[in-house]
Amino acid sequence: MANSSRNRKILFAKRPQGMPDESHFKMMEEEIPEIHEGEVLIRSLYLSVDPYMRGRMSDAKSYAEPYEVGKPFIGGIVGKVTKSKNPRFQEGQFVEGRLEWAEYNVSDGSDIRKVNPEWGPITTALHVLGMPGLTAYFGLMLIGQPKEGETVVVSGASGAVGTIVGQIAKIKCCRVVGIAGADDKCRYLTEELGFDAAINYKSAENLRKAVKEACPAGVDVYFDNVGGKVSDAVMSRINFQSRTVICGQISQYNLEKPELGPRVAGQLLTTSSLMKGFIVSDYAEHNKEGLIQLSEWLKEGRIKYRENIVEGFENTVDAFLGLFRGDNIGKQLVKIVD
Numbered sequence: 553m554a555n556s557s558r559n560r561k562i563l564f565a566k567r568p569q570g571m572p573d574e575s576h577f578k579m580m581e582e583e584i585p586e587i588h589e590g591e592v593l594i595r596s597l598y599l600s601v602d603p604y605m606r607g608r609m610s611d612a613k614s615y616a617e618p619y620e621v622g623k624p625f626i627g628g629i630v631g632k633v634t635k636s637k638n639p640r641f642q643e644g645q646f647v648e649g650r651l652e653w654a655e656y657n658v659s660d661g662s663d664i665r666k667v668n669p670e671w672g673p674i675t676t677a678l679h680v681l682g683m684p685g686l687t688a689y690f691g692l693m694l695i696g697q698p699k700e701g702e703t704v705v706v707s708g709a710s711g712a713v714g715t716i717v718g719q720i721a722k723i724k725c726c727r728v729v730g731i732a733g734a735d736d737k738c739r740y741l742t743e744e745l746g747f748d749a750a751i752n753y754k755s756a757e758n759l760r761k762a763v764k765e766a767c768p769a770g771v772d773v774y775f776d777n778v779g780g781k782v783s784d785a786v787m788s789r790i791n792f793q794s795r796t797v798i799c800g801q802i803s804q805y806n807l808e809k810p811e812l813g814p815r816v817a818g819q820l821l822t823t824s825s826l827m828k829g830f831i832v833s834d835y836a837e838h839n840k841e842g843l844i845q846l847s848e849w850l851k852e853g854r855i856k857y858r859e860n861i862v863e864g865f866e867n868t869v870d871a872f873l874g875l876f877r878g879d880n881i882g883k884q885l886v887k888i889v890d
């Protein structure tokens with residue numbers, strides 16, 4: 553149970569080989585910090601767990617600095633300013649930022665943004681109106697460039713990014729096929745989000761055949777969140793001048809040895825196709841326009857979302873590990889306090 557005068561934090565305890573578990577994290581407690589001139593104290597309300605964090609647990613060279621062993625884990629948090637000595641932020645204001653996995657954070661204001669509750673519930677700053685929403689929007693619109701009538705396939709379809717990709721592709725009048733790991737996830741995609749078809753990659757007897765049946769006109773845009781065998785099946789159906797957007801490779805993140813698959817260069821060559829990886833921050837200069845568009849679609853009800861909420865700061869690590877078990881439909885969040 554939380555002690556109201558204390559601040560609990562989760563530290564990165566050691567680097568994992570393969571699948572991480574609770575032993576790679578450590579809970580510690582300290583006094584709630586004091587703030588100095590120019591700073592704010594933020595009470596964490598909701599915390600986001602995201603697959604990219606697994607990459608930062610490794611010390612392999614990547615686009616983001618590895619987490620430091622012994623230091624707090626960092627991630628997206630929506631919180632409330634409870635004390636302010638910074639004229640830009642008032643007490644009671646909601647903010648979002650990449651902060652320490654802690655019940656309280658001190659910020660000088662450079663790593664947080666104000667959350668406007670008129671745009672949507674404050675939790676949406678961690679998904680539709682935040683990093684996953686912008687990832688879906690930039691990846692699909694700027695790289696995938698879907699055109700009316702085309703077939704768009706998205707893997708990891710029932711998660712934070714995938715659900716938004718599929719709905720934007722529907723707004724753009726495409727045939728949308730989602731690939732996910734459970735029947736209830738597939739039903740959610742077709743019955744609630746308007747996807748045209750969904751494939752359960754875990755139960756499909758022949759994934760290539762399932763993709764062929766769901767995409768009778770082939771695949772024009774493949775938005776890849778997972779990689780591995782799912783992608784092998786989709787890539788076998790790409791069309792002339794198709795675009796493959798490499799957003800994530802979650803099926804590979806916990807492997808101890810790299811997995812070898814088909815070599816797709818020949819297929820890209822003979823179909824004059826594009827395959828491009830990206831990181832959401834590549835397009836940071838477009839964040840504002842992306843958020844305005846996403847908030848309009850959200851208000852119009854053209855983008856829907858679901859949140860998978862785990863209650864209690866002490867359950868943060870398990871919520872994070874659940875991403876790799878496929879526990880979530882929609883965005884996985886941890887609720888720290890009301």
Ligand SMILES: NC(=O)c1ccc[n+]([C@@H]2O[C@H](COP(=O)([O-])OP(=O)(O)OC[C@H]3O[C@@H](n4cnc5c(N)ncnc54)[C@H](OP(=O)(O)O)[C@@H]3O)[C@@H](O)[C@H]2O)c1
Nearest residue numbers: 603687711712713732733777799800801802803831832878
């Ligand atoms: N490029 C960027 O800037 C950027 C930004 C954000 C996210 N991403 C990437 O986008 C992907 C989706 O992120 P998200 O935040 O939306 O996560 P998410 O989809 O909400 O959650 C992860 C989901 O991945 C699926 N999964 C887990 N292990 C898998 C495996 N071995 N094979 C296939 N699917 C597996 C699970 O669903 P199932 O039940 O369907 O297996 C799980 O629910 C991740 O790869 C992430 O790293 C990239």
